[in-house]
Amino acid sequence: MMKTKMIKTEILERRFKKLHTMTEFARDSCKAIVLHADRLANLMPTEEQKSAHKNMIISINEWCDNLDILDSTMKATETMYYKHLSADGMNCEVIESIPVCPKGYMPNTFQMTEAFYRVGYYAIEGDPFKISEREYTTADIMKDIQELNTNVVLCLKALINASYNGIWESTGLLVNRLYDFEPNVYIYKLLKSYNVDMEEEIL
Numbered sequence: 470m471m472k473t474k475m476i477k478t479e480i481l482e483r484r485f486k487k488l489h490t491m492t493e494f495a496r497d498s499c500k501a502i503v504l505h506a507d508r509l510a511n512l513m514p515t516e517e518q519k520s521a522h523k524n525m526i527i528s529i530n531e532w533c534d535n536l537d538i539l540d541s542t543m544k545a546t547e548t549m550y551y552k553h554l555s556a557d558g559m560n561c562e563v564i565e566s567i568p569v570c571p572k573g574y575m576p577n578t579f580q581m582t583e584a585f586y587r588v589g590y591y592a593i594e595g596d597p598f599k600i601s602e603r604e605y606t607t608a609d610i611m612k613d614i615q616e617l618n619t620n621v622v623l624c625l626k627a628l629i630n631a632s633y634n635g636i637w638e639s640t641g642l643l644v645n646r647l648y649d650f651e652p653n654v655y656i657y658k659l660l661k662s663y664n665v666d667m668e669e670e671i672l
Contacts, residue, residue, distance in 0.1 A: 473562050474562070474563040475555070475560045475561065475562055475563065476560065476561055476563050477559065477560055477561075478554065478558060478559055478560060478561050481550060481561050481567065484567045484568075484569060485543075485547050485567070487569070487570060487575075488543060488568060488570070488628070488631070489540065489543065490578065491570060491624045491625075491627050491628050492536055492539060492540055492543075492624070492628070494576070494578060494581050494620065494624050495536065495620075495621050495624035495625060496533055496536050497585060497590065498581065498584075498617045498618075498620045498621045498624070499529045499532065499533055499536075499617075499621060499652065500533070500590065501584070501585055501588050501590035501617050502525075502529065502614050502617045502618065502656065503526055503529055503530075504588065504589065504590055505588045505589075505590075505605075505610055505613055505614060505617070506522055506525065506526070506610065506614060506659065508605050508610055509522060509607070509610060510522075512606075512607050512610075515662075517662050518659070518662045518663060521655070521658045521659040521661075521662040522659055524655050524658070525652065525655035525656055525658070525659045527655075528651055528652040528654075528655040529652045529655075531651075532647070532650065532651060532652050535643070535646065535647055536647060538643060539640065539643045539644065539647060542639055542640050542643055543640050546636050546637055546639070546640060549564060549636060550562075550564060564636070565634060565635040565636045565637060566632070566634055566635075567637075568631035568632055568633050568637055568640070568641075569631055569632075570627040570628060570630065570631050571627075571630050571631070574623075574626050574627040574630045575627050576620065576623035576624060576627060581620050584613065584616055584617060584620065586600070587600075587613065588613050588617070589601065589603075607663060611660055611663055611665045614656065614659070614660065615660065615665070618653065618656050621650065621652075621653075622650065622653070625644075625647065625648050625650060628644045628647075628648070629644055629645070629648045631644075
């Protein structure tokens, strides 16, 4: 008789959370790019720059819609595990190996969070650092957008390097589709329109 492999429910949920953390930081980095780039409207952009900005926003919004589908797919798969809990709910049968992002690919979420505060995407109560009063220059915005774009790519690299087997295959297919990160091209075009010397993030 084959022995059933069990895992503590709290460990199971921590593994699920790590996957969602990567999708959440990727989404928030995209939204922070949109928020920050909107400040360019007050810095007398050219028509080319306005067009590049608009196309980037459209691309990011479409990509984030697909990221929402990934989240829903992951949660649907996770639900299957909860049908195999022990009587006390403390343990769960491992019906399929859970995807794990390798440690070597896990980005520094503390640094990512700092970037969110710096651009005003996250706010501290009372605004002690007066972020709301800060006047961002074009150079500030370009530099921050590059960093946020890199953070998206790092999250995607963490997700793509996990293994998606069996009931996780549909999640793996979506991760592969999202990994192409089409907005990267439009972010690059926006930066180029402001004469920022950079290379596209390589996935």
